[in-house]
Amino acid sequence: MQQSAEFHTRVEHALANGQIKASFRSAMDGLMAKRKAAFPDTEALEILRLHGAQIRANSLSKLPELLEQLEMNCHKNGIQVHWAESIEDANNIVLTIMQNHQADLLIKGKSMVSEEMELNQFLEQHGIECIESDLGEYILQLAGEPPSHIVAPAIHKSRQQIAHLFNEKFPDIPYSDDVDRLTRNAREILRKKFYAARVGLSGVNFAVAETGTLCLVENEGNGRMCTTVPPVHIAVTGIEKVVEKLEHIPPLLKLLCRSATGQTITTYFNMITSPRKLGEKDGPEEIHLVLLDNGRSRIYEDDELITTLRCIRCGACMNHCPVYARIGGHAYGSTIPGPIGSILEPQKAGLDKLGDLPTASTLCGACAEVCPVHIPIPKLLNRLRYERTRNDHAGATLGQSSGRTVMEAGTWKGWSWVHSQPRLYRLAMYIITRLRKLLPQRIGPWTQVRKAPHIAPKTLHELALKEGFNDK
Amino acid sequence: MTNNARDAILQRLQNSQPSFDNSDKPVSVETPEWPIKERIEQFKSILESVRAEVHLAHPDHWTDTLKSLAKKKQLNNLLYAKKGPLGKMIEDSWDNTEQPVLVNNEGPISEWKESLFFHIDAAVTSSRAAIAETGSLVLWPTEHEPRSWSLVPPVHFVVLDANKLYNTFAEVVEHEQWQQDMPTNALLISGPSKSADIEQTLAYGVHGPTDLIVIVLT
Numbered sequence: 001m002q003q004s005a006e007f008h009t010r011v012e013h014a015l016a017n018g019q020i021k022a023s024f025r026s027a028m029d030g031l032m033a034k035r036k037a038a039f040p041d042t043e044a045l046e047i048l049r050l051h052g053a054q055i056r057a058n059s060l061s062k063l064p065e066l067l068e069q070l071e072m073n074c075h076k077n078g079i080q081v082h083w084a085e086s087i088e089d090a091n092n093i094v095l096t097i098m099q100n101h102q103a104d105l106l107i108k109g110k111s112m113v114s115e116e117m118e119l120n121q122f123l124e125q126h127g128i129e130c131i132e133s134d135l136g137e138y139i140l141q142l143a144g145e146p147p148s149h150i151v152a153p154a155i156h157k158s159r160q161q162i163a164h165l166f167n168e169k170f171p172d173i174p175y176s177d178d179v180d181r182l183t184r185n186a187r188e189i190l191r192k193k194f195y196a197a198r199v200g201l202s203g204v205n206f207a208v209a210e211t212g213t214l215c216l217v218e219n220e221g222n223g224r225m226c227t228t229v230p231p232v233h234i235a236v237t238g239i240e241k242v243v244e245k246l247e248h249i250p251p252l253l254k255l256l257c258r259s260a261t262g263q264t265i266t267t268y269f270n271m272i273t274s275p276r277k278l279g280e281k282d283g284p285e286e287i288h289l290v291l292l293d294n295g296r297s298r299i300y301e302d303d304e305l306i307t308t309l310r311c312i313r314c315g316a317c318m319n320h321c322p323v324y325a326r327i328g329g330h331a332y333g334s335t336i337p338g339p340i341g342s343i344l345e346p347q348k349a350g351l352d353k354l355g356d357l358p359t360a361s362t363l364c365g366a367c368a369e370v371c372p373v374h375i376p377i378p379k380l381l382n383r384l385r386y387e388r389t390r391n392d393h394a395g396a397t398l399g400q401s402s403g404r405t406v407m408e409a410g411t412w413k414g415w416s417w418v419h420s421q422p423r424l425y426r427l428a429m430y431i432i433t434r435l436r437k438l439l440p441q442r443i444g445p446w447t448q449v450r451k452a453p454h455i456a457p458k459t460l461h462e463l464a465l466k467e468g469f470n471d472k
Numbered sequence: 473m474t475n476n477a478r479d480a481i482l483q484r485l486q487n488s489q490p491s492f493d494n495s496d497k498p499v500s501v502e503t504p505e506w507p508i509k510e511r512i513e514q515f516k517s518i519l520e521s522v523r524a525e526v527h528l529a530h531p532d533h534w535t536d537t538l539k540s541l542a543k544k545k546q547l548n549n550l551l552y553a554k555k556g557p558l559g560k561m562i563e564d565s566w567d568n569t570e571q572p573v574l575v576n577n578e579g580p581i582s583e584w585k586e587s588l589f590f591h592i593d594a595a596v597t598s599s600r601a602a603i604a605e606t607g608s609l610v611l612w613p614t615e616h617e618p619r620s621w622s623l624v625p626p627v628h629f630v631v632l633d634a635n636k637l638y639n640t641f642a643e644v645v646e647h648e649q650w651q652q653d654m655p656t657n658a659l660l661i662s663g664p665s666k667s668a669d670i671e672q673t674l675a676y677g678v679h680g681p682t683d684l685i686v687i688v689l690t
């Protein structure tokens with residue numbers, strides 16, 4: 001239960017921090033408006049979302065075959081494929097590649113899987129420096145913080161905070177809080193790193209089984225730098241990212257860009273199919289693809305929870321979430337925050353560790369309404385709440401029944417028993433209505449922000465009988 | 473380690489193949505089809521909305537456009553591909569006393585990386601195709617026009633034949649049958665490099681080119 005207390009403390013901190021709330025509110029409002037403008041035709045959007053959901057569901061239904069096909073085609077193209085059961089495996093694979101090339105500097109593009117792996121910390125323990133090159137990620141690395149949004153990682157930071165951070169870390173560069181100037185400074189610092197690094201690392205947005213192609217979506221060009229300039233490129237991805245055919249990419253790309261930031265398309269869409277070929281003048285000579293499981297195959301076992309794996313990481317669910325907008329990304333305490341994080345992360349880490357996350361939702365349904373691949377997020381949140389308290393030990397969810405308490409279970413047992421005994425039920429209701437004045441006015445967290453409910457002087461039954469309704 | 477992991481992961485996935493309903497019936501998504509004039513307009517307006525420049529030019533005189541744009545930008549040098557599809561026309565129209573100075577290097581980038589990274593002002597490359605719906609250039613870099621040319625120099629000129637302007641990305645992939653033979657690297661480029669990572673404020677020229685200038689041959 002330690003985790004639960006930590007979670008609540010973080011939430012309270014976030015709620016008490018006006019700057020965080022204001023940053024998120026305005027950023028989320030902006031992103032929601034942009035997404036809306038990017039899909040002017042709701043009917044076309046619905047068709048596209050159905051199409052996207054179908055493509056992802058289709059890929060998942062053939063996942064083992066597609067992974068084998070991807071591996072075969074990658075091999076044929078000269079990309080080396082590595083499989084990792086756990087984040088330890090994945091970290092060690094990356095470390096070995098680094099050591100084989102005597103590389104002590106890794107330049108990184110944006111990759112949520114590498115965040116999941118905590119790769120930077122791991123490599124740094126082995127004397128390897130990691131540099132984040134996405135502007136937002138770089139800022140956070142300077143600040144020593146994790147991302148608070150999967151698409152806009154430094155969204156919680158103000159321009160002035162970033163300016164002070166740069167000034168503190170690079171006292172030789174004159175202070176400026178001008179966004180263009182800050183960007184220019186980062187460009188100059190990082191350009192030298194791209195130039196020097198012998199190994200670059202990236203994530204993968206889609207891996208195409210049919211052709212063995214790795215697709216990357218980005219705006220800054222750092223992803224292209226990491227995958228073009230260093231002689232070795234390592235791509236890390238979850239096993240669920242595979243897509244069957246190349247023709248599936250255009251609709252997914254459209255959904256991803258428009259749902260994420262309302263852009264028609266990102267500046268760069270980078271499709272990598274092989275290392276440098278004979279005669280070519282640049283590009284990595286070696287490409288490694290690391291396929292990470294880390295709990296995904298367990299999620300895969302459940303016909304309902306498997307829909308979690310359809311996610312294309314657009315972030316729209318968090319942009320539209322009233323809870324996320326108020327508490328921000330860090331409060332969740334998981335790699336991926338927001339609605340998708342609240343269903344994905346507890347399944348990976350176990351409900352015993354992150355079982356509170358599915359409760360961080362009002363179940364308003366906004367996430368499911370915007371999700372480009374139709375993930376029924378509220379349904380899955382409910383399902384995980386159930387998994388956390390059920391104790392029939394059926395199903396594969398990690399940490400099942402870890403949130404069950406004797407008191408709660410007993411209360412509901414009593415409740416359902418009373419409700420199945422009409423006489424007893426009426427007697428109980430009679431007593432409660434008559435003794436209503438004696439009931440406590442303070443009932444835990446409920447009355448911290450609300451009044452205790454008023455109980456009516458007479459039961460509904462009594463009133464209905466008086467009105468002449470037949471009880472039989 | 474990897475081999476065991478591979479078999480174990482695949483085994484687990486095979487043992488639990490989902491039983492959810494998955495109709496292979498494709499949802500029909502309509503793709504727009506515009507006449508060429510509209511395609512060019514759409515392409516131009518979308519690219520301009522992300523601060524790229526688009527200039528229309530005659531197929532026989534586009535080098536004049538290139539030259540005057542390069543002069544206006546006060547570039548010192550311009551990287552071009554001698555053996556690429558544009559090489560001859562550029563050479564024929566350039567006077568070797570003229571600014572910017574034409575630069576060519578056919579060697580592997582590793583041999584002249586420093587100059588590419590820190591001394592080249594601009595590069596000009598061709599484009600394989602383009603997409604009107606999203607304002608995207610399609611580049612399949614080649615040994616003559618390597619992929620870092622469209623990435624590292626601060627200014628990137630791209631020459632596009634208007635006949636290669638498709639409606640949508642889906643159309644390009646289908647029409648050109650990309651799945652048959654993917655190149656080492658295929659790129660869609662839809663503007664200068666940008667970021668909104670600081671307070672959601674757009675800044676251009678983060679790691680890639682600050683200026684993307686497209687010359688469309690019509």
Ligand code: SF4
Binds near residue numbers: 312314367370373
């Ligand atoms: S769950 Fe849906 S809305 Fe949320 S990030 Fe994934 S794809 Fe986007």
